[in-house]
Amino acid sequence: MKQTLLRKYARLIARIGANVQKGQDVLITCGLDQPRFIEFLVDECYKAGARKVKVEFYHQPLEKLHVRHQTVTTMAKVEEWEKARLQHYVDSLPCRIYVDSDDPDGLKGINQMKIAKAQQKSYPIVKPYYDQMENKYQWCIASVPGAAWAKKLFPGLSKGQAIEKLWEAILFTARVTDDPVAEWEKHNQDLQDRCAYLNSLGIAELHYKGDNGTDLTVGMIPEAEFKGGGDTSLKGIFFNPNIPTEECFISPMRGKAEGIVYATKPLSYNGELIENFSVRFENGKAVEVKAEKNQALLEQMISMDEGAAYLGECALVPVNSPISESGMLFYNTLFDENAACHLALGAGFTDTIKGFENKTIEECREMGINDSMEHNDFMIGYEGLDIDAITRDGKTVPVFRQGKWAF
Numbered sequence: 001m002k003q004t005l006l007r008k009y010a011r012l013i014a015r016i017g018a019n020v021q022k023g024q025d026v027l028i029t030c031g032l033d034q035p036r037f038i039e040f041l042v043d044e045c046y047k048a049g050a051r052k053v054k055v056e057f058y059h060q061p062l063e064k065l066h067v068r069h070q071t072v073t074t075m076a077k078v079e080e081w082e083k084a085r086l087q088h089y090v091d092s093l094p095c096r097i098y099v100d101s102d103d104p105d106g107l108k109g110i111n112q113m114k115i116a117k118a119q120q121k122s123y124p125i126v127k128p129y130y131d132q133m134e135n136k137y138q139w140c141i142a143s144v145p146g147a148a149w150a151k152k153l154f155p156g157l158s159k160g161q162a163i164e165k166l167w168e169a170i171l172f173t174a175r176v177t178d179d180p181v182a183e184w185e186k187h188n189q190d191l192q193d194r195c196a197y198l199n200s201l202g203i204a205e206l207h208y209k210g211d212n213g214t215d216l217t218v219g220m221i222p223e224a225e226f227k228g229g230g231d232t233s234l235k236g237i238f239f240n241p242n243i244p245t246e247e248c249f250i251s252p253m254r255g256k257a258e259g260i261v262y263a264t265k266p267l268s269y270n271g272e273l274i275e276n277f278s279v280r281f282e283n284g285k286a287v288e289v290k291a292e293k294n295q296a297l298l299e300q301m302i303s304m305d306e307g308a309a310y311l312g313e314c315a316l317v318p319v320n321s322p323i324s325e326s327g328m329l330f331y332n333t334l335f336d337e338n339a340a341c342h343l344a345l346g347a348g349f350t351d352t353i354k355g356f357e358n359k360t361i362e363e364c365r366e367m368g369i370n371d372s373m374e375h376n377d378f379m380i381g382y383e384g385l386d387i388d389a390i391t392r393d394g395k396t397v398p399v400f401r402q403g404k405w406a407f
Contacts (some may be wrong), residue, residue: 017140022049108269219256307372340381
């Protein structure tokens with residue numbers, strides 16, 4: 001891939017994604033797949049004015065070794081130095097950049113129950129730190145090609161050719177053009193305009209209906225609003241948390257979901273794929289799940305804590321988004337969620353509450369925002385999905401028809 005394009009992409013992540021500020025620290029979390037690109041990204045963060053950039057590498061094979069050899073108690077223990085580091089992040093609020101290149105099947109065969117038990121033990125310890133940071137810092141998730149991921153998408157090509165093809169797809173969907181900044185400004189405006197229209201309707205419920213059997217009604221929080229594209233932190237800094245993004249999203253009312261929904265794409269969870277599944281809701285809770293592949297893992301996912309079985313997000317994405325029109329199944333949530341309407345089981349977003357900046361996190365959750373250690377997006381959109389908004393004054397307004405915007 002041309003170095004000039006990779007430089008543009010790195011600059012896009014640093015300046016439009018995380019929007020690194022002068023004097024701010026940056027923490028980058030990434031795999032080992034594209035070290036040269038990470039060099040570019042670090043350089044661009046410094047050029048944006050970063051005081052200090054720290055890179056934390058991870059490697060799926062090492063994760064498998066840790067899980068195999070450590071006890072649950074060891075895995076779950078949050079060491080004192082780790083608590084000190086979290087407190088440092090609370091105090092300094094560094095930008096967080098996550099560069100994903102994972103193999104979708106990279107943790108296949110791992111002891112998922114062992115991981116779950118360790119996470120359930122450690123989460124109550126780390127949660128207070130993350131609650132103190134919520135909405136206060138900029139963050140951005142982006143991707144680069146990993147060899148195993150590329151070969152899964154392009155099995156008929158050599159490793160080098162597959163990586164090149166995946167680079168092309170990533171840069172296209174991230175709008176890395178001659179002028180990515182202008183492209184993203186235009187794109188953000190379009191998403192914000194659509195959100196403004198949706199928010200003007202006074203939506204009480206969204207009704208999803210598909211010829212694949214989906215028939216689901218989800219209730220909205222009266223004070224919640226749709227958001228899309230860029231976001232603004234409580235420090236007043238605008239940033240784009242996802243590159244790419246195509247969604248208009250909202251957090252629904254906890255406990256207000258009835259019916260059944262069928263997933264239209266695989267879900268990558270903890271390094272394994274859950275495929276061909278459905279979720280049935282009663283009183284807002286997922287009470288029955290069925291999957292042709294990894295049924296037990298899906299059941300584990302919704303039982304991680306009390307909130308894991310409730311909805312935290314409803315996101316609207318048309319089937320004619322650039323990612324969808326690429327015709328590719330990425331086996332990666334960042335991309336696949338932006339190719340189709342999706343729901344998320346688990347934590348909701350407190351910043352979808354109007355005036356959240358004047359409320360505590362606890363007050364937002366009392367209003368209906370779901371709380372959980374999990375947040376797992378799964379795709380439900382396709383050409384046969386219709387969505388209606390039932391407004392608070394009793395009107396039914398078409399939002400999606402045949403998988404596309406109805407306005």
